[in-house]
Amino acid sequence: xxxxxxxxxxxxxxxxxxxxxxxxxxxxxxxxxxxxxxxxxxxxxxxxxxxxxxxxxxxxxxxxxxxxxxxxxxxxxxxxxxxxxxxxxxxxxxxxxxxxxxxxxxxxxxxxxxxxxxxxxxxxxxxxxxxxxxxxxxxxxxxxxxxxxxxxxxxxxxxxxxxxxxxxxxxxxxxxxxxxxxxxxxxxxxxxxxxxxxxxxxxxxxxxxxxxxxxxxxxxxxxxxxxxxxxxxxxxxxxxxxxxxxxxx
Amino acid sequence: xxxxxxxxxxxxxxxxxxxxxxxxxxxxxxxxxxxxxxxxxxxxxxxxxxxxxxxxxxxxxxxxxxxxxxxxxxxxxxxxxxxxxxxxxxxxxxxxxxxxxxxxxxxxxxxxxxxxxxxxxxxxxxxxxxxxxxxxxxxxxxxxxxxxxxxxxxxxxxxxxxxxxxxxxxxxxxxxxxxxxxxxxxxxxxxxxxxxxxxxxxxxxxxxxxxxxxxxxxxxxxxxxxxxxxxxxxxxxxxxxxxxxxxxxxxxxxxxxxxxxxx
Ligand SMILES: Nc1ncnc2c1ncn2[C@@H]1O[C@H](COP(=O)(O)OP(=O)(O)OP(=O)(O)O)[C@@H](O)[C@H]1O
Ligand SMILES: [Mg+2]
Numbered sequence: 001x002x003x004x005x006x007x008x009x010x011x012x013x014x015x016x017x018x019x020x021x022x023x024x025x026x027x028x029x030x031x032x033x034x035x036x037x038x039x040x041x042x043x044x045x046x047x048x049x050x051x052x053x054x055x056x057x058x059x060x061x062x063x064x065x066x067x068x069x070x071x072x073x074x075x076x077x078x079x080x081x082x083x084x085x086x087x088x089x090x091x092x093x094x095x096x097x098x099x100x101x102x103x104x105x106x107x108x109x110x111x112x113x114x115x116x117x118x119x120x121x122x123x124x125x126x127x128x129x130x131x132x133x134x135x136x137x138x139x140x141x142x143x144x145x146x147x148x149x150x151x152x153x154x155x156x157x158x159x160x161x162x163x164x165x166x167x168x169x170x171x172x173x174x175x176x177x178x179x180x181x182x183x184x185x186x187x188x189x190x191x192x193x194x195x196x197x198x199x200x201x202x203x204x205x206x207x208x209x210x211x212x213x214x215x216x217x218x219x220x221x222x223x224x225x226x227x228x229x230x231x232x233x234x235x236x237x238x239x240x241x242x243x244x245x246x247x248x249x
Numbered sequence: 250x251x252x253x254x255x256x257x258x259x260x261x262x263x264x265x266x267x268x269x270x271x272x273x274x275x276x277x278x279x280x281x282x283x284x285x286x287x288x289x290x291x292x293x294x295x296x297x298x299x300x301x302x303x304x305x306x307x308x309x310x311x312x313x314x315x316x317x318x319x320x321x322x323x324x325x326x327x328x329x330x331x332x333x334x335x336x337x338x339x340x341x342x343x344x345x346x347x348x349x350x351x352x353x354x355x356x357x358x359x360x361x362x363x364x365x366x367x368x369x370x371x372x373x374x375x376x377x378x379x380x381x382x383x384x385x386x387x388x389x390x391x392x393x394x395x396x397x398x399x400x401x402x403x404x405x406x407x408x409x410x411x412x413x414x415x416x417x418x419x420x421x422x423x424x425x426x427x428x429x430x431x432x433x434x435x436x437x438x439x440x441x442x443x444x445x446x447x448x449x450x451x452x453x454x455x456x457x458x459x460x461x462x463x464x465x466x467x468x469x470x471x472x473x474x475x476x477x478x479x480x481x482x483x484x485x486x487x488x489x490x491x492x493x494x495x496x497x498x499x500x501x502x503x504x505x506x507x508x509x510x511x512x
Contacts, residue, residue: 148339151308155333156353156404157326166352170343247343247384 067126079138137179292461332406
């Protein structure tokens with residue numbers, strides 16, 4: 001069988017398997033705990049007809065895109081800088097690794113204090129989750145660039161800025177994309193958590209609100225929607241990631 | 250005639266640190282490259298040949314002595330007009346062959362058609378015409394080195410430094426690539442410094458061959474080959490070619506044994 005078709009078939013089988021488990025859980029736990037796949041999809045359709053849902057979805061998308069922009073641009077710039085500067089990198093790396101493995105929950109009070117409730121706190125939540133893997137991957141990619149490529153830039157008489165843009169960036173790109181892929185998921189997670197704790201708008205708020213109202217269907221519908229969207233985005237980024245890594249040989 | 254590029258009393262000591270002792274890699278060494286000459290450097294492994302190249306190119310500082318190119322001191326930066334092909338593969342894996350070769354021209358203010366013309370002609374010259382859209386990962390080691398040579402050629406350097414560019418090739422292909430380098434040297438009129446560990450390659454290609462001692466490398470012998478400018482790998486059939494290689498080897502033998510640590 002064609003490997004591409006085989007891969008798609010694998011996806012399909014995993015999807016069907018998950019649906020079966022979900023249906024099984026529903027039959028076992030019953031209506032009060034979770035809603036069935038069919039109910040969930042129907043409810044999602046009903047939600048989509050309400051203006052309120054789109055307002056929340058838009059709020060999440062807005063905050064997510066802003067966080068992602070900060071995480072990506074900030075992460076790459078800081079990563080390049082730490083990767084080039086040996087001393088700064090050596091000081092920063094253990095701190096970053098500690099931050100990466102630290103449950104970010106512990107930072108929430110601080111962020112709330114600084115940013116207050118609302119959009120900026122959400123964005124800050126998203127960005128601090130997402131930026132660290134981007135920094136770490138960019139930094140280690142820059143450090144492991146073969147010195148002969150940098151020497152080539154010197155022979156071509158490139159300025160430091162041009163060297164960063166034309167040699168360091170593309171050389172590090174496959175690793176940067178890996179960092180962005182991980183950062184993407186974590187940014188989304190951060191924004192949703194931010195909405196749950198520190199906001200009156202967005203899909204995260206909708207979920208926490210639905211839990212409060214015992215509205216299982218809404219809670220499930222929004223959660224499943226987020227999982228599916230994040231899953232699709234991850235698959236696409238993973239494909240890009242593999243492609244870049246293959247080309248780099 | 251004044252030298253095109255010169256080293257005067259140059260030595261290089263790699264600074265230690267992190268528990269490593271400083272390492273005296275090169276010199277003190279003198280070298281004056283005549284304009285347009287083909288100079289080959291042979292020497293035992295680790296004797297400082299690549300170090301010599303980096304200092305001459307302005308990529309690494311001399312610990313002592315002075316480096317000049319076209320009458321101006323070289324320090325801290327690679328002067329305009331110097332091209333370098335490194336011992337290791339330096340092709341950019343993210344760019345195809347065409348973009349690799351065009352790299353130094355992009356953003357140089359040249360217009361597109363001029364860039365395209367130079368790239369096409371360098372690709373043709375190095376036998377890469379059919380590989381313009383291939384990526385380095387799809388090429389053999391020897392072809393990647395040719396990409397790097399083409400990338401240097403398009404910049405029209407007046408001094409070309411080649412560090413064992415064909416180290417990865419088998420002996421026969423190496424001799425044929427030698428013909429290409431000779432052609433390149435004749436057609437560009439550039440001064441060429443070629444580092445190699447193959448004595449026959451040095452003897453065939455160069456006007457002069459410098460034989461280096463074991464580390465810290467110095468010249469223990471500089472041999473004029475006396476070949477005509479129009480020459481190619483058929484030189485290898487001549488009886489005086491054999492004598493030349495024998496002379497190089499007799500200079501080098503003792504040093505190579507030293508470099509192996511057998512003294
Ligand atoms: N960046 C560096 N730091 C410290 N020592 C170095 C460095 N680069 C080279 N050396 C040392 O300097 C010496 C000369 O190295 P160099 O690369 O110039 O030798 P070479 O003659 O080019 O060798 P080969 O024929 O194997 O290419 C070697 O002992 C090497 O270990
Ligand atoms: Mg070397």
